[in-house]
Every structure is written in C-alpha cells, then in structure tokens.
Amino acid sequence: MTKRIEWSIRAIRRGRDDGMALITVVIFGTVLVMLVATAAAFSSSGAINSRTQDDWNAAMSAAYAGVEDYKSRLANDTTYVQYRNPASSFSSTSTGGLPPTTNPAFGADGSWANVPSGSPGVQSRSFFRYEVDNSQYSATGVIKLRSTGMVGKEVRSLVVNVRQQGFIDFLYFTDFEVQDPTQSDLDCNSSTGKPNYAWTYSTNTHDSDCTEIQFGPNDVINGPLHSNDTLLICGSTFNGAVTTSNTKSPYYKKVSGCSNPTWSATYGPPTVDSTWGMPQTNLQMKSETRTDLDSVKRPGCLYTGPTVITFTGDGKMNVKSPFSIKTQVKGDPPSDGIAAPMCGTPGNVANGLGSKTGATIDVIPQNLIYVQDVPSSGDPNATAVGTWPANFTCLNTSSKTGFQIDTTRFPMSTETVPSATPSHYGCRAGDVYVQGTLHGQLTIAAQNYVYITGDLLYQDKTKDMLGLVGNNAVWVWNPMNGGTPLLAKDRTIYAAILSVGHTFMVQNYDLGPTSGRGSLNIYGAIAQEFRGTVGKSSGQGYTKNYNYDSRFKYTAPPKFLSPVSTTYGISTLVEVPKAFKPDGSPAG
Template identity: 50%
Template sequence: MLRKLAVRRGDESGFALVLVIGVSSALTILLVAGVALALGSQRKARTDQDWSSAMAAAYAGVEEYQSRLANDTAYVRFGNPAAQFSSASTNLTLPTGLASNPAFGIGKTGTWAEVAGSGGSAHFRYEVDSSTYSTAGQLRLRATGRAGGETRTIVADLKQQGFIDFLYFTDYEIQDPSISGKATSCVKHYWEGRTGTSCGEIQFGGSDVVDGPVHSNDTLRICDATFKGIVSTAYNPTTGLKYLAQGSTGTSCTGAVFENGKPVYSPSIPMPPTNSELRREVRNDLAAEVPRPGCLYTGPTSIKLNSDGTMTVRSPWTKKTVVSGSPATAGAISSQCGTPGTGSNQLGSATGAKITVPDHNVVYIQNVPSLSSDPNFATTAATTCKGASGAAGNGIGYPVANEVVPTASAYGCNVGDAFVEGTLDGQLTIATENHIYITGDIKYKSAADDMLGLVANNVVWVWNPVKSDKSNLLSDSGRRIDAAILSVAHTFQVQNYDQGVSRGTLTINGAISQKFRGTVGLISGTAISSGYKKAYKYDTRFRYTAPPKFLSPVTTTYGVSTWIEVDTAFDPDGSYR
C-alpha cells in the first residue's frame, strides 16, 4: 500500500514539473510579447510625436513668413525662383547677406529654418507663389515642417487685410463736411471729443439690414437696425463708447438687433490719402512693377458694361491711353483701350468706342491735365462743355434734360468723373481722380467669376436726378450695385437723397468703404420718405480675394484665408518627393 502511494506521488511530481515548465514558458512568451509591444508602442508614440511636430513646424513656417511681411510689406518680392511651387510667380529673388532666409532652401543641400524654441529638433522651409499678388493681393505659401524622420506640408492662402474685409467701413460717422457745410472742427471721432448732434451724425435706422461684417473707426449711432455680421468699432477703451443707441437727433432707441453680438473693439484702420497708387497702373514706363498697364482716360468718361465681355467707353478729352512719367511727359495709344478721336467707334464719338473689358486690370479716369507738357493736355472750350439741354455741363450729356444741377461742383467739364452702369463680364477696377456716378444697376453676369472695384478719390454717387420742383426724374424703383466701393477722401452717397419720393431699396452686393458716412435716404417715422432704404449684403469672396489691384489701408497685415494639408513636398533629407 505504501509503495503504491509512493508511486502515485512520484507521478504527480512529474506532472507538476511539466506544469511549472509550461506556465514558465507561457509567462516568458507573455513577457517577450509585452516587451515587444512596449517597444513597438514606444516607437509608435515617437513616430506620432514626430508626425504632429512636423505639422506644428509647418504652421510655424507660415507664421514666420507672416511676421516678415508685417515688418516689411515689400517682402513679397522675395522667394526662391527655382522652387517647384514658385514656378508660376514673377520677379522673385532670394534675399542676400544679412537678410538671407534659410527657409527658402530647396533640395538635399538646401537650408532649413529652425523652429524657435525647438532646440534644433524641428525645422521648416517654404515656397512662395505670388502670381496673383498684383491682381488680387493674394499670396500662396507652401510650407513644409520637419521633425525627427517625418515631414508634412501645408498650403496657405494669405490675403492683405483691408477695407474689403468688411461689408461696411467708415472712418467718420458724420456726413461729409464738404456736402453738409458743417465746420471742419467736426472732423474728429466721437471718442476724440466730438459732441452733440450738430455735426451731421448719421444713424442706422429701423429699415436697415446689414448682412456682413461692419467696422467703423468712429462710434456708431444705431437706432433699431439689424446687423447680421460681426460689428466692431475703434471706440476709446477708456470711455467704452462702442455705439450710441440713438437716432441722428439724439433720441434714445432700444431696438437694434445684433445677431452676432454687440459691437466690440478693434483698432482704427487708416485710410490712404489718395488713390494715386492705382494711377501707377496705367503707366508704360514701369515694366518691372506694372508689366501689363491698364487704361487711362481723361476728363468726364462714361462706361457702359456689356454682358458680352465688352464695355462702351465715351471719353472726348482722351488723347493717350497709357503714359510715362509722373507728371506724365509722354504717352501712347494702347489698342486694348480704344482709339481717341471723333470717328466711328472712337472714344470721342457720340456713341463712344466698344472695347473688350481689360480683364484683371485697372481703368483710371484723370482730371484734364493743366500742364502743357502732359500728352493729354487740352483746353476745354465752352462750346463743348454742354449738358443734354445745351446748358453748361460736362460734354457727355450731363446734366440730363430737365435736371437741376445738385451742386456747383457737379458735372465739371475738366474733371476725372466716371459714369458707370451695366452688366460686367470680367474682373475690373475703375478708379477716378474725382467722382464716380453710378447711373444705373451694376450687376455681374456671373456671381462666381466676375468682380468689380469702384475707387474714387472723391464721392461715389448713386445718381438720382431731380427736376426743379424736386420730383424725381427717374421712374424706376430700386438700385442694385455689385461691387467693392471705396471713397478715399469723401463718401458714398445717394444724390438728392432728401428730395422726391421713396426710390425703393438700394441693394449692395459687395463692400462699402468711405472716409465719411454717406446718406442714402430720409426716414419719416419708420419708413423711407425719399432716397433709398438699405439692403447691404457682403460678397463673401472678398474674404479670399479682391478686385484687381484694389487699394489697401496705409498699414496692412496678411491673414490666412484658407489652409490645407497637401502631399508632402520634401523628404526629411530635403529632396523633393
């Protein structure tokens, strides 16, 4: 019996040994697997960290390039012309000497810029495409970040931040003193000490709907209007006057609607003194800066935009359509701008010249030069300075029959006024040394493709002629304007806004920028009694692009309008993929 038990115990000991060995083996396998998993996870974590760091480095490259533009607005001229992404750009050069930039490196032997604070563990390089800068103020940047053994690339669109970032922009919330007759002492912002309601303050009224971002360097006066976008003002942070809930006479009102929150602070945006920068765009002696000059017209000029991609231009005083020098000393006739003269299909004829819209370019209308050395110098004869009825006028039909001239300065015969209407097929900026009169609807043939800028040194008028009894000459109702509108030194205003009867709704699809607030209608109670009520809607394309060569503020920055990750441009060793 004892022997049998002993044998059995020996059998159980063998089984235990096998069990111990099996468990040990299993534990060993699990341990090895655990170590392998830990090492793999560590490697993956490191790869993930490098992957994320490479993207952060690419973003850092975009921000670094923006800072260079902020410190030097002319930095757009720099880039590596040999870079693949820069092939469509023009006139790019590499900065040299102390100004050299390692981020412009390409290839295996090319340099990378170090991300600040990374201790040399992260780098970036970028390539610039400035091919649309001269026309739309837009730059494209392809930035590649590198960290560890990973690289990632993003493309960012950078646009000048300026007036067309807003549906409505005004420097001063008062009527233009040159129109209202108010004292020049009124020309100060409310938060700078302008007091009372005697300076021609203008309100946003109850029938006004403003569908887009708004900014004023002044304090807005708002009475029951509806704002669908963000509203900002350069109010004095000490007094906190973001806006006044008052009508133009000082009466309190509480019905304003701010769908994106009440007005907030944003710094003043300085206006340029003139639009002379656009005048440079019609010179043929600046090949490097102006490789494709636009069209120069002289004296009162009418422009009818045609839906077939043409425009009909009447400009009797024009002799040369491109010039050289400032002041101009020579000129030429550009075939794209029409032929001066009074013959058939010529600029000085009664029906004008029909030409192709100078697409992605500028038309500038200048005053008749007073210097005899100027190629467009002319002596305006009284016999030619007539309106439609034979009375004194501008020689191209204004004032029209039975129209009472609104001001002594209206319809001058030797000034650079443009009279514009029609349907645009193309992208164009029309700029004037004096006024712009919008004589009818201005519409786009294609809301997706067409774009217009209207830039006057002085007033942009919505033409609204009246008779001697103050009744309206025009019988239509409503006016639509598709454009980015800018009055550099004065205002955007409806002519004779306080005479006649209600003209319906003024629909703006675009952006309005002006030095002084312009009046478009009179309110009687809650309704418009004369002029127009407002229906302003922002053209959201202006967030990303602009009409050709549209003016920017005196000081400007570049904001990123869009960015997207793309296929990696460079391998970690610097070679192109």
C-alpha cells in the same frame, strides 16, 4: 528486506518529484523570459509608434509655423510678396526671385528653417519650408502658399490662400460717423484736419459743428460692419457682426426716442476692434497704368478727363473719353506713353475714345482703369486750358458746370445742378460715369468723382466682380428738376465701393417726394471716410438694403486699394501630399 524495498520506492518517488519540480521551474522560467521579452518588444514598438505619431502631428504644427512665419514677414514688409524660390515647381508661374536677406524657409539648396524651441540655445526637432505662388496677387490680392513641416522622418504639407485683410472684409466700413464736411459746409475738422471720433469726448458725441448721421429704423445691414467711430442707431437691423473702435460700452449710441436695434442672433451687439487707417489718396493706383515699373506686370488703362463707361453685358464696354491721348504711361510725373490697343484708340476716329459713339472694347481682364484730371502742360495727356477735343462741349456758365459728349450730357438738359465741392460735372475733372451689366473682373478708380449713373449688375454673379474707388465722393446719381426726380425709382449696385477721402452718398438725397426714391440695393461692400447720406427720416431719398458679397472673404476686385496698415489672414486651407522628403529633395 521489506523496509529496504519501501525505502527504495520512497527514494524513487522522491527523485521523480524532484525531477518534475525542476522541469516545472524550467518551463515557467522559459515562459517568463518569453513574456518579458514580448513585453520589452511591445514596449519598444509602442514607444516607436508613439514617437512616430507624435512626430506626425508635430510635422503639421511645423507646417502651420511656416504659414505664420510668412504672414509675419508680409505684415512687416508688404513688398515681400515679390520673393520666391525660382527653382520650385510650385512657383513656376510666379514672378520674382529670392530675397536679398537669406531666408532658409525658401528651401534654396535644400535648406529648412527651424521652428524656435522657446529655450535659448536649444534647437527644436521641428523644421519648415514654404513655396510661394504670387501669380494672382495683383489681380485678386491672394497669395497661394505651400508650407511643409518636418519632424524626425515625418513630413506633411498644406496649401493656404493668404489674403490681405482690408475694407472689403466688411459690407459697411466708415472712418467717421458724420457727414462729409465738404458737403455740409460746416467746420467739423479738428486741428489735425479731420474730425475727432465721438468716443474721444466724454459725451460720446461729436463737436456741434459736425452733422452726425444715424442708421434709420428701416435700414437693414446684411453683413459685417465696422466703424472707427461711434455708431448712432435708431431701431435698425444688423444681420452680421458689428465692430467698432468706440471703447465706451455699450459700444454704440441709441438715438433718443428710438426703438432698440435688432442684432444678429449669431453675433449679438457690437464688439470692440482696432482702428483701420484710410490711405491719404488713391493716386498710387495710377501707377498700375505705367509701363516702366517692374512691379507692374500687366499695366491697366489710364483715361483722362470726364469718362463715360457703359457695360454691355457681353464682355464688352463702351468708353467715351475725348481727352485721352496716351492710355499707358511711364515716369512720375509721366514723361511719355503709348496708346495701348486694349484700352481703345484715342481721338475722333471710327470706334475711337473721342468719337461720337465712343470705343466699344473688351472689358479689360482682371485689371484696373484709372481716370485722371486733365493735365494742362508737361504731360503726354496734357490739353491746354480752354481747348476742347472734338465732339466735346463744355457747358460751364457763371452758375453751373457741365459738359456734353455728342448726345451724352451731364447735367441733363432739364436738371437742376446740385452744389458740391469740388463742383459736379467738371469739364476737366477726372470723373467717371458708369452703369450697365459687367461680364468680367475690373476695378475703376477716379481722381475726382465716381458717378453710378444707373444700375450696375453682373452678368454672372459667381464670376464677375467690380471695384469702384473714388478719391473724392462716390455718387449714386439722382438728378432732379427742382424737386422732381428725372430717373425711375430704386437702384441696384453690385460692386465693392470705396471713397478714399470723402463719402459714398446719394446725390440730392434731400429732394423729391416724401414717398422716397425706393430702395438702394447694394450687393458688395462699401467703405468711406465719412458717412454718406442716402435718405432722410422724412422719407426723401432711398432706404438702405445692403448685402455683403461673401466672395470678398476670399478674393478682391483687381488691384483694389487696401488700408494703410493691415494684417494677413488665411482664406482657404487644405492638406496636400507631402512636397519633400526629409533630405529636402522633392517627394514626387
């Protein structure tokens, strides 16, 4: 009996143990199932989040791809700037329509362009589209582009300013580091009509018929510099990046007996860069004064013959241009024209361009002035040879040239006229004489010479901007009576300066006292075909003090001339709220 009872108790205990084990297994199994389910859910969520994050980052890369696509199209066709999608609100103030060859990136009918995958036959998940604002291109050379990238359901947009890279990317640009052959009277040109670069010779020196020009020991260059030629340096100071097309290390040539140059601590000695090509002439700028071209939305002003411009600091300028008849034209060669009110009234009338006092007018806003030679016939601005407008006197003699507009006279009455090719102060030449304080944004181009006859200043250094483009030389006017200066020392010039076919230089740089003419202070940019002399090591002439206008990294004077071949860079970039939904419809 007792044994049965013990057996029964053991059986009950064994049953209880078995039940507890089963319950434990069930509990642990449930927990494991929950853990597995949680892990699976977490893994799935992580994968989704990871994919979303990847798509978010990739969408910005796709937007960048859109920018690069547009830059590439511009580089291959500089006229591509005229195209846009008129239906885009971003392009509402722009001009032009869709290109004749379909480009899905313009987003017409909701289209997107696909970012190439890099694998033939495989389409990537990345897409882009862009919108163009070209409303400021003619004035500043800047195109505003909004590029949108899409990957999956992620969309991101950015806005960039695309700007053509050009001469004003440098404080100082020179094609050849020799004196202009027309000024030195030496046969420096090769069979191509231009000199050879020094680095093409084993000696890294120009032909003996060329006059090489060096940077002197007191010269200070405060900004980026590029030369297509070999730089000849004598102890100068360079406080910006220096590049050259010379491939012969150390990429410059030190003048014998001179101290070493001082290089920027940030940029160091010169590095090698590509060759930038000069345009043949600046005559294409004259087309900006035509009224019959669809590409010219805001024609500038065409003046004819010797033209004297004085900025008065109050947003106005005084213009004396007696030969000017039609200040905007049509046709090439011109067949007709108008006297545009904004350019001043032609002729000898009150406040007229040909009056004794000239025309005082508003500075032409964000536009261009072109000064041409006087045509002799078959042109709306033609004046027969030997015929002179009212208030204009030609002072030509057998030994010198010159003219007088009322009391304004070139040369000065006591001035010894220097020799130059073509001659100084031509009575029918497309020369412009400019000085004063500018308040506005303007480019002045001349078919012949540009003379800077006094200080050229800005009334507002943050907003005002001036471009000077001479087809021939751009002269710093420095009149002399024999060896005696007729103007005060020092000269200050705010401008982007370009001499297309010749040089930027000081008139009579080799005359005057050995104590010099003081400092030539440039705030802007200088580009020229040949190195221009501004002073001599003996002390005559000016000492350089050149300073870069950093605004030229982002913008340019209106309708300024660019190299024959160029690339496009991004001057500013900012991410903005997405412009579109994944289905291509506007986001807001």
